[in-house]
Amino acid sequence: MSTKALKGPTIPPIIQLIEAITHPTERLDAYAKQYGDIFISKLSGFRPFVLFSHPQAIQQILTADPNLFDSGLANQILHPLVGDYSLLLLDGERHQRQRKLLTPPFHGDRMKSYGKLICEITEQVMNKSAIGEIFSARSVMQEISLRVILKAVFGLDETERFGRLRTLLSSILDSVGSPLSSSLLFVPSLQQDLGTWSPWGRFVRQKQEINELIYAEIHERRAKNNTSGEDILSLMMSATDEAGQTMTDEELKDELMTLLFAGHETTASALAWAFYWLHKLPEVTEKLLKELNSLGSNFDPNEVVRLPYLTAVCQETLRIYPIAMFTFSRILKAPYQIMGYDFEPGTQLTPCIYLTHQREELYPEPKKFKPERFLERQFSPYEYLPFGGSNRRCIGMAFAMFEMKLVLATVMSQWQMNIAQTKPVKPVRRGITLAPSGGVKMSIVGKKQLQSIPVQV
Numbered sequence: 001m002s003t004k005a006l007k008g009p010t011i012p013p014i015i016q017l018i019e020a021i022t023h024p025t026e027r028l029d030a031y032a033k034q035y036g037d038i039f040i041s042k043l044s045g046f047r048p049f050v051l052f053s054h055p056q057a058i059q060q061i062l063t064a065d066p067n068l069f070d071s072g073l074a075n076q077i078l079h080p081l082v083g084d085y086s087l088l089l090l091d092g093e094r095h096q097r098q099r100k101l102l103t104p105p106f107h108g109d110r111m112k113s114y115g116k117l118i119c120e121i122t123e124q125v126m127n128k129s130a131i132g133e134i135f136s137a138r139s140v141m142q143e144i145s146l147r148v149i150l151k152a153v154f155g156l157d158e159t160e161r162f163g164r165l166r167t168l169l170s171s172i173l174d175s176v177g178s179p180l181s182s183s184l185l186f187v188p189s190l191q192q193d194l195g196t197w198s199p200w201g202r203f204v205r206q207k208q209e210i211n212e213l214i215y216a217e218i219h220e221r222r223a224k225n226n227t228s229g230e231d232i233l234s235l236m237m238s239a240t241d242e243a244g245q246t247m248t249d250e251e252l253k254d255e256l257m258t259l260l261f262a263g264h265e266t267t268a269s270a271l272a273w274a275f276y277w278l279h280k281l282p283e284v285t286e287k288l289l290k291e292l293n294s295l296g297s298n299f300d301p302n303e304v305v306r307l308p309y310l311t312a313v314c315q316e317t318l319r320i321y322p323i324a325m326f327t328f329s330r331i332l333k334a335p336y337q338i339m340g341y342d343f344e345p346g347t348q349l350t351p352c353i354y355l356t357h358q359r360e361e362l363y364p365e366p367k368k369f370k371p372e373r374f375l376e377r378q379f380s381p382y383e384y385l386p387f388g389g390s391n392r393r394c395i396g397m398a399f400a401m402f403e404m405k406l407v408l409a410t411v412m413s414q415w416q417m418n419i420a421q422t423k424p425v426k427p428v429r430r431g432i433t434l435a436p437s438g439g440v441k442m443s444i445v446g447k448k449q450l451q452s453i454p455v456q457v
């Protein structure tokens, strides 16, 4: 694989897989300490991963010609959730074409038009929790982010169909959401449909019902010739390729599922972490509230988004425990050299976001939550990369940051909360992502004087 010999853990791949599922960050910390910036990790059932945490190596991977790699091929683990035609699983020209279509709705004015809606949905969902009631911050944030993405994708979220879709999406993601149940995705031999009561049987039936709901919406719109709306489904239904072909129902369904899945789980976990840090560190809350108060009670989402300390809080939240521990793997299609190592075609190169964000020389005291680091210096896209990079960089990056800031600003300026979780909160696996253990139990202590912040649009 490489002329300069690569080191890495020698314990059996099955044990490495178990460690990756049950202790995802602890194992990475330990292996980086032992083997350094570049090491090889073998997980049973997967081709070996070469993990990188050196910015120079990451730069070499993310600035190389994207045609040198296949990445969709490395994402097959997500196939049961998103289907054959998902952007996440595509490579080459088809990937490029779909990406071009799906990126603009999550940027610029289209994105900004969701500002008021995000604040309103946040208030509605938060108002459901009574004072003193203990709730999981992650579940509440998931309800907010799911409603936001449903609205962006379909233009609707309040019909019976969308209520059912919401319940099913939360449930199917929860079914592969604990460290143990994540094994269903990682170990294909566990994917046995043994009826409604078996874990995989339930998964398959829920996925089937989700597909049917999405198809029903597509068919209804086709029948009514209703594809001229501002929402993303309308845009996808009216798009044509060079040959004048529109997307098939199956392609539409898989792409919608991709956006619904990628577009809310991640943001919900990030927000739960942000609330955890804000309530664990009162000095951070104090600085944030001071900044929010400077806007007065009549805040404009576009001003909120520019607040430096709020931005730094979001950046530090995604640094310390990045929701995606790795970028997608890049599978080499031709020989390539990185920092003196020669890699053969077929090698799976994987920038490790988590380990890069833990580098002491970049982030002194890396285990400490310090938003100030982002005010004091700038980091290159190879030193700080919570959304990955190059031709696979997250298409929802701007949207996720926009949503995080507006939800945080809305909640922090109106509600006073406490952490109610007695067990320590630590990063645990949730499917292929990292989430706070226990979901961060919180309770509302009170609602501030200001009853509702009128939002300018």
Ligand code: HEM
Pocket: 087, 088, 099, 106, 258, 259, 262, 263, 264, 266, 267, 270, 318, 322, 323, 324, 326, 327, 328, 329, 386, 387, 388, 389, 390, 391, 392, 393, 394, 395, 396, 397, 399, 400
């Ligand atoms: C805090 C929230 C989020 C985080 C941390 C995150 C992180 C990531 C990362 C690390 C990647 C892989 C990039 C790479 O391999 O270079 C990715 C890809 C992707 N993300 Fe996100 N994401 C977030 C929110 C969103 C949202 C809101 C959407 C919805 C639009 C979204 C849609 C996608 C899609 C479709 C891809 C695949 C891009 C491709 O294959 O070309 N993500 N995301």
